[in-house]
Amino acid sequence: MGRYLVRRLLYTIPVLFGVSLIVFILFHGVAGDPVIIMLGKHASEMQVRELRHELGFDQSLGLQFLNYLKQVATFDFGRSFATRENIGSMIWNGMGPSFLLASLGFFSTLILSLIISIACAFYRGRWFDRGVGFICVVGMSVSALAYILFGQYVLAFQWGWFPISGYENGFPANLKYLAMPVLIWVLVSLGWDVRFFRAALLDEAYKDYVRTARSKGLSEVTIFYKHILKNAMIPIVTYVVIQVPFLLLGSFLLESFFSIPGIGYITVDAIRSSDFPVIKATTTLISIMMVFGNLLTDIIYTLVDPRVRLR
Amino acid sequence: MVSKRIWREAFLRTISHPMALLSLVTVFLYIGVAVFSWTHIIASPWDRVIAQSYQAPSFDSLAHIFGTDILGRSVLFKTIQATQTALLVGFWSSLVAVLIGFILGALAGYFGGWVDDWIVWFYTVFSSIPGILLLIAIAFVLEKGLLTVCLAIGLTSWVGLCRIIRGEFLKHKEREYVLAAKAIGASHMSRIFRHILPNVFHQVVINFSLMFQAAIKTEVVLSYLGLGAQGRPSWGLMIDDSKLSLGRGVWWELGAATLALMILVLAVNLLSDSLRDSLDPQLIG
Numbered sequence: 001m002g003r004y005l006v007r008r009l010l011y012t013i014p015v016l017f018g019v020s021l022i023v024f025i026l027f028h029g030v031a032g033d034p035v036i037i038m039l040g041k042h043a044s045e046m047q048v049r050e051l052r053h054e055l056g057f058d059q060s061l062g063l064q065f066l067n068y069l070k071q072v073a074t075f076d077f078g079r080s081f082a083t084r085e086n087i088g089s090m091i092w093n094g095m096g097p098s099f100l101l102a103s104l105g106f107f108s109t110l111i112l113s114l115i116i117s118i119a120c121a122f123y124r125g126r127w128f129d130r131g132v133g134f135i136c137v138v139g140m141s142v143s144a145l146a147y148i149l150f151g152q153y154v155l156a157f158q159w160g161w162f163p164i165s166g167y168e169n170g171f172p173a174n175l176k177y178l179a180m181p182v183l184i185w186v187l188v189s190l191g192w193d194v195r196f197f198r199a200a201l202l203d204e205a206y207k208d209y210v211r212t213a214r215s216k217g218l219s220e221v222t223i224f225y226k227h228i229l230k231n232a233m234i235p236i237v238t239y240v241v242i243q244v245p246f247l248l249l250g251s252f253l254l255e256s257f258f259s260i261p262g263i264g265y266i267t268v269d270a271i272r273s274s275d276f277p278v279i280k281a282t283t284t285l286i287s288i289m290m291v292f293g294n295l296l297t298d299i300i301y302t303l304v305d306p307r308v309r310l311r
Numbered sequence: 312m313v314s315k316r317i318w319r320e321a322f323l324r325t326i327s328h329p330m331a332l333l334s335l336v337t338v339f340l341y342i343g344v345a346v347f348s349w350t351h352i353i354a355s356p357w358d359r360v361i362a363q364s365y366q367a368p369s370f371d372s373l374a375h376i377f378g379t380d381i382l383g384r385s386v387l388f389k390t391i392q393a394t395q396t397a398l399l400v401g402f403w404s405s406l407v408a409v410l411i412g413f414i415l416g417a418l419a420g421y422f423g424g425w426v427d428d429w430i431v432w433f434y435t436v437f438s439s440i441p442g443i444l445l446l447i448a449i450a451f452v453l454e455k456g457l458l459t460v461c462l463a464i465g466l467t468s469w470v471g472l473c474r475i476i477r478g479e480f481l482k483h484k485e486r487e488y489v490l491a492a493k494a495i496g497a498s499h500m501s502r503i504f505r506h507i508l509p510n511v512f513h514q515v516v517i518n519f520s521l522m523f524q525a526a527i528k529t530e531v532v533l534s535y536l537g538l539g540a541q542g543r544p545s546w547g548l549m550i551d552d553s554k555l556s557l558g559r560g561v562w563w564e565l566g567a568a569t570l571a572l573m574i575l576v577l578a579v580n581l582l583s584d585s586l587r588d589s590l591d592p593q594l595i596g
Contacts, residue, residue: 014432015432015436015439016433018432018433019436019439019440021436022436022437022440023440026444026445026448035362049352067563103375134330137577137580137581137584138573138577140576140580141524141572141573141574141576141580142569142573142576142578143528143531143546143550143569143572143573144528145531145532145535145550145551146531146550146565146568146569146573149553149554149557149565150565151551152557153557153558153562153565157557157558198526201435247491253532253535254441267444268536271447271536283440283441283444286440286444287439287440287441290439290440290441291439292440294439296436299518
């Protein structure tokens with residue numbers, strides 16, 4: 001166990017290196033010359049050279065990569081091209097709204113889908129289960145963008161239930177703006193979660209120990225709550241825990257559509273204005289979070305499922 | 312051969328389920344619509360102005376059933392023509408993803424050792440970078456257009472299948488039938504493609520259909536970011552266009568595109584479910 005964990009922890013080093021390398025290639029080899037994009041096509045030779053020097057683009061690629069690694073290590077990405085704001089504080093300010101939106105969406109979905117999937121698994125194969133299963137697939141088949149546009153048009157614009165978009169800091173005020181994005185979050189992800197939880201529950205429902213419990217004469221309700229639910233909680237808890245680190249990232253689409261100033265909004269905004277340092281910073285941040293999220297997942301797996309340790 | 316019987320049984324099981332049969336028919340209907348509109352038999356020409364801008368749906372003629380768009384073109388014709396885009400995006404991006412995922416997964420699982428180490432490292436790194444940013448980066452580099460959309464989606468959605476195929480190959484390469492093939496002198500290529508591939512092919516098929524529907528939905532997001540298909544109608548562009556026209560009460564363009572997309576994706580989803588039910592040996596028991 002200890003050796004596995006150490007090995008797994010050390011493995012993040014080459015992965016982090018690879019992530020930095022790919023992000024670097026994306027922004028330096030690939031994304032066009034940011035200096036030209038910033039200054040426009042009609043900039044003089046002199047201006048271009050100066051800005052290039054200021055941003056360090058006249059150094060060799062190797063040096064630039066080392067510089068980038070330094071930025072990653074210290075998490076100091078300098079200032080935004082567009083607003084001259086410090087990127088560190090931009091991201092810091094964005095995390096709050098992102099986290100709030102994501103955690104509200106995530107936990108509402110979780111509670112709802114747990115209730116629904118438990119009911120489905122209990123009444124497995126009957127019309128309730130089938131009906132819910134079908135509705136889940138229908139819900140998964142609608143484009144997220146369609147939900148958003150429908151919500152903005154019908155619920156916000158026509159019926160006036162929610163503000164169309166925008167955000168306000170401060171506790172009760174922000175809930176008003178978050179209500180509809182959270183609702184859409186739930187609609188988009190409910191189908192997936194219900195199906196996953198139901199499958200996890202039914203995986204257990206046909207195992208031998210359940211048959212034993214039934215032949216002992218236990219009631220279906222006892223079997224379900226005391227035996228099946230307990231064992232099915234392993235995949236479910238894992239599924240829940242591994243998503244927690246990603247909650248800081250919020251949602252690109254929802255944030256940019258509803259103008260919620262989170263990480264996703266900042267990123268989409270930066271993409272629109274070719275604000276490379278900002279895109280680089282958010283990409284790096286998100287990727288590092290993913291690496292640690294995966295690490296956490298593996299650790300949790302070893303904790304809940306002893307079989308994994310043998311590998 | 313055993314595998315042939317499994318496929319025939321899977322097919323029979325699919326068509327004996329009313330829901331699955333309906334999905335299969337729906338998918339073929341979409342393919343039919345795409346072919347007929349491509350050969351200009353129906354819904355052609357889609358870019359002809361038939362009425363004023365943003366005319367509400369009416370039953371005057373077939374072309375008016377979903378109203379008109381900003382330029383006064385028939386939304387129905389546009390929706391029908393866009394079927395081609397959706398099917399092309401779904402097919403080609405899934406094919407790209409399946410090829411990359413299968414080949415890398417097979418190599419990693421089959422050869423093990425340093426090949427496995429490198430491939431696992433590569434996909435771990437790759438899957439750590441948010442897919443949407445990779446999509447955007449790829450779409451930025453290549454010229455805008457349908458091909459770019461397919462490549463971008465394909466290049467960013469192979470990791471899931473790669474993991475599964477690697478696991479399957481790890482399991483299968485030590486099985487007796489593969490060892491027997493080795494003993495009679497079958498080459499690596501022959502063992503990978505002739506012996507193991509038929510036994511893991513159901514995973515490829517299931518994942519292909521899942522990627523297919525995901526790709527169609529991703530195209531909508533790319534269109535929203537201005538990186539979608541150019542110069543041809545697509546449901547993504549229609550949905551994206553309607554974010555402006557909705558404020559004026561024009562719901563039919565959004566409605567038509569969403570409905571067309573939903574029915575196709577729903578059918579493919581239901582079909583994937585029934586494929587999984589009938590092909591996954593663990594579920595067959």
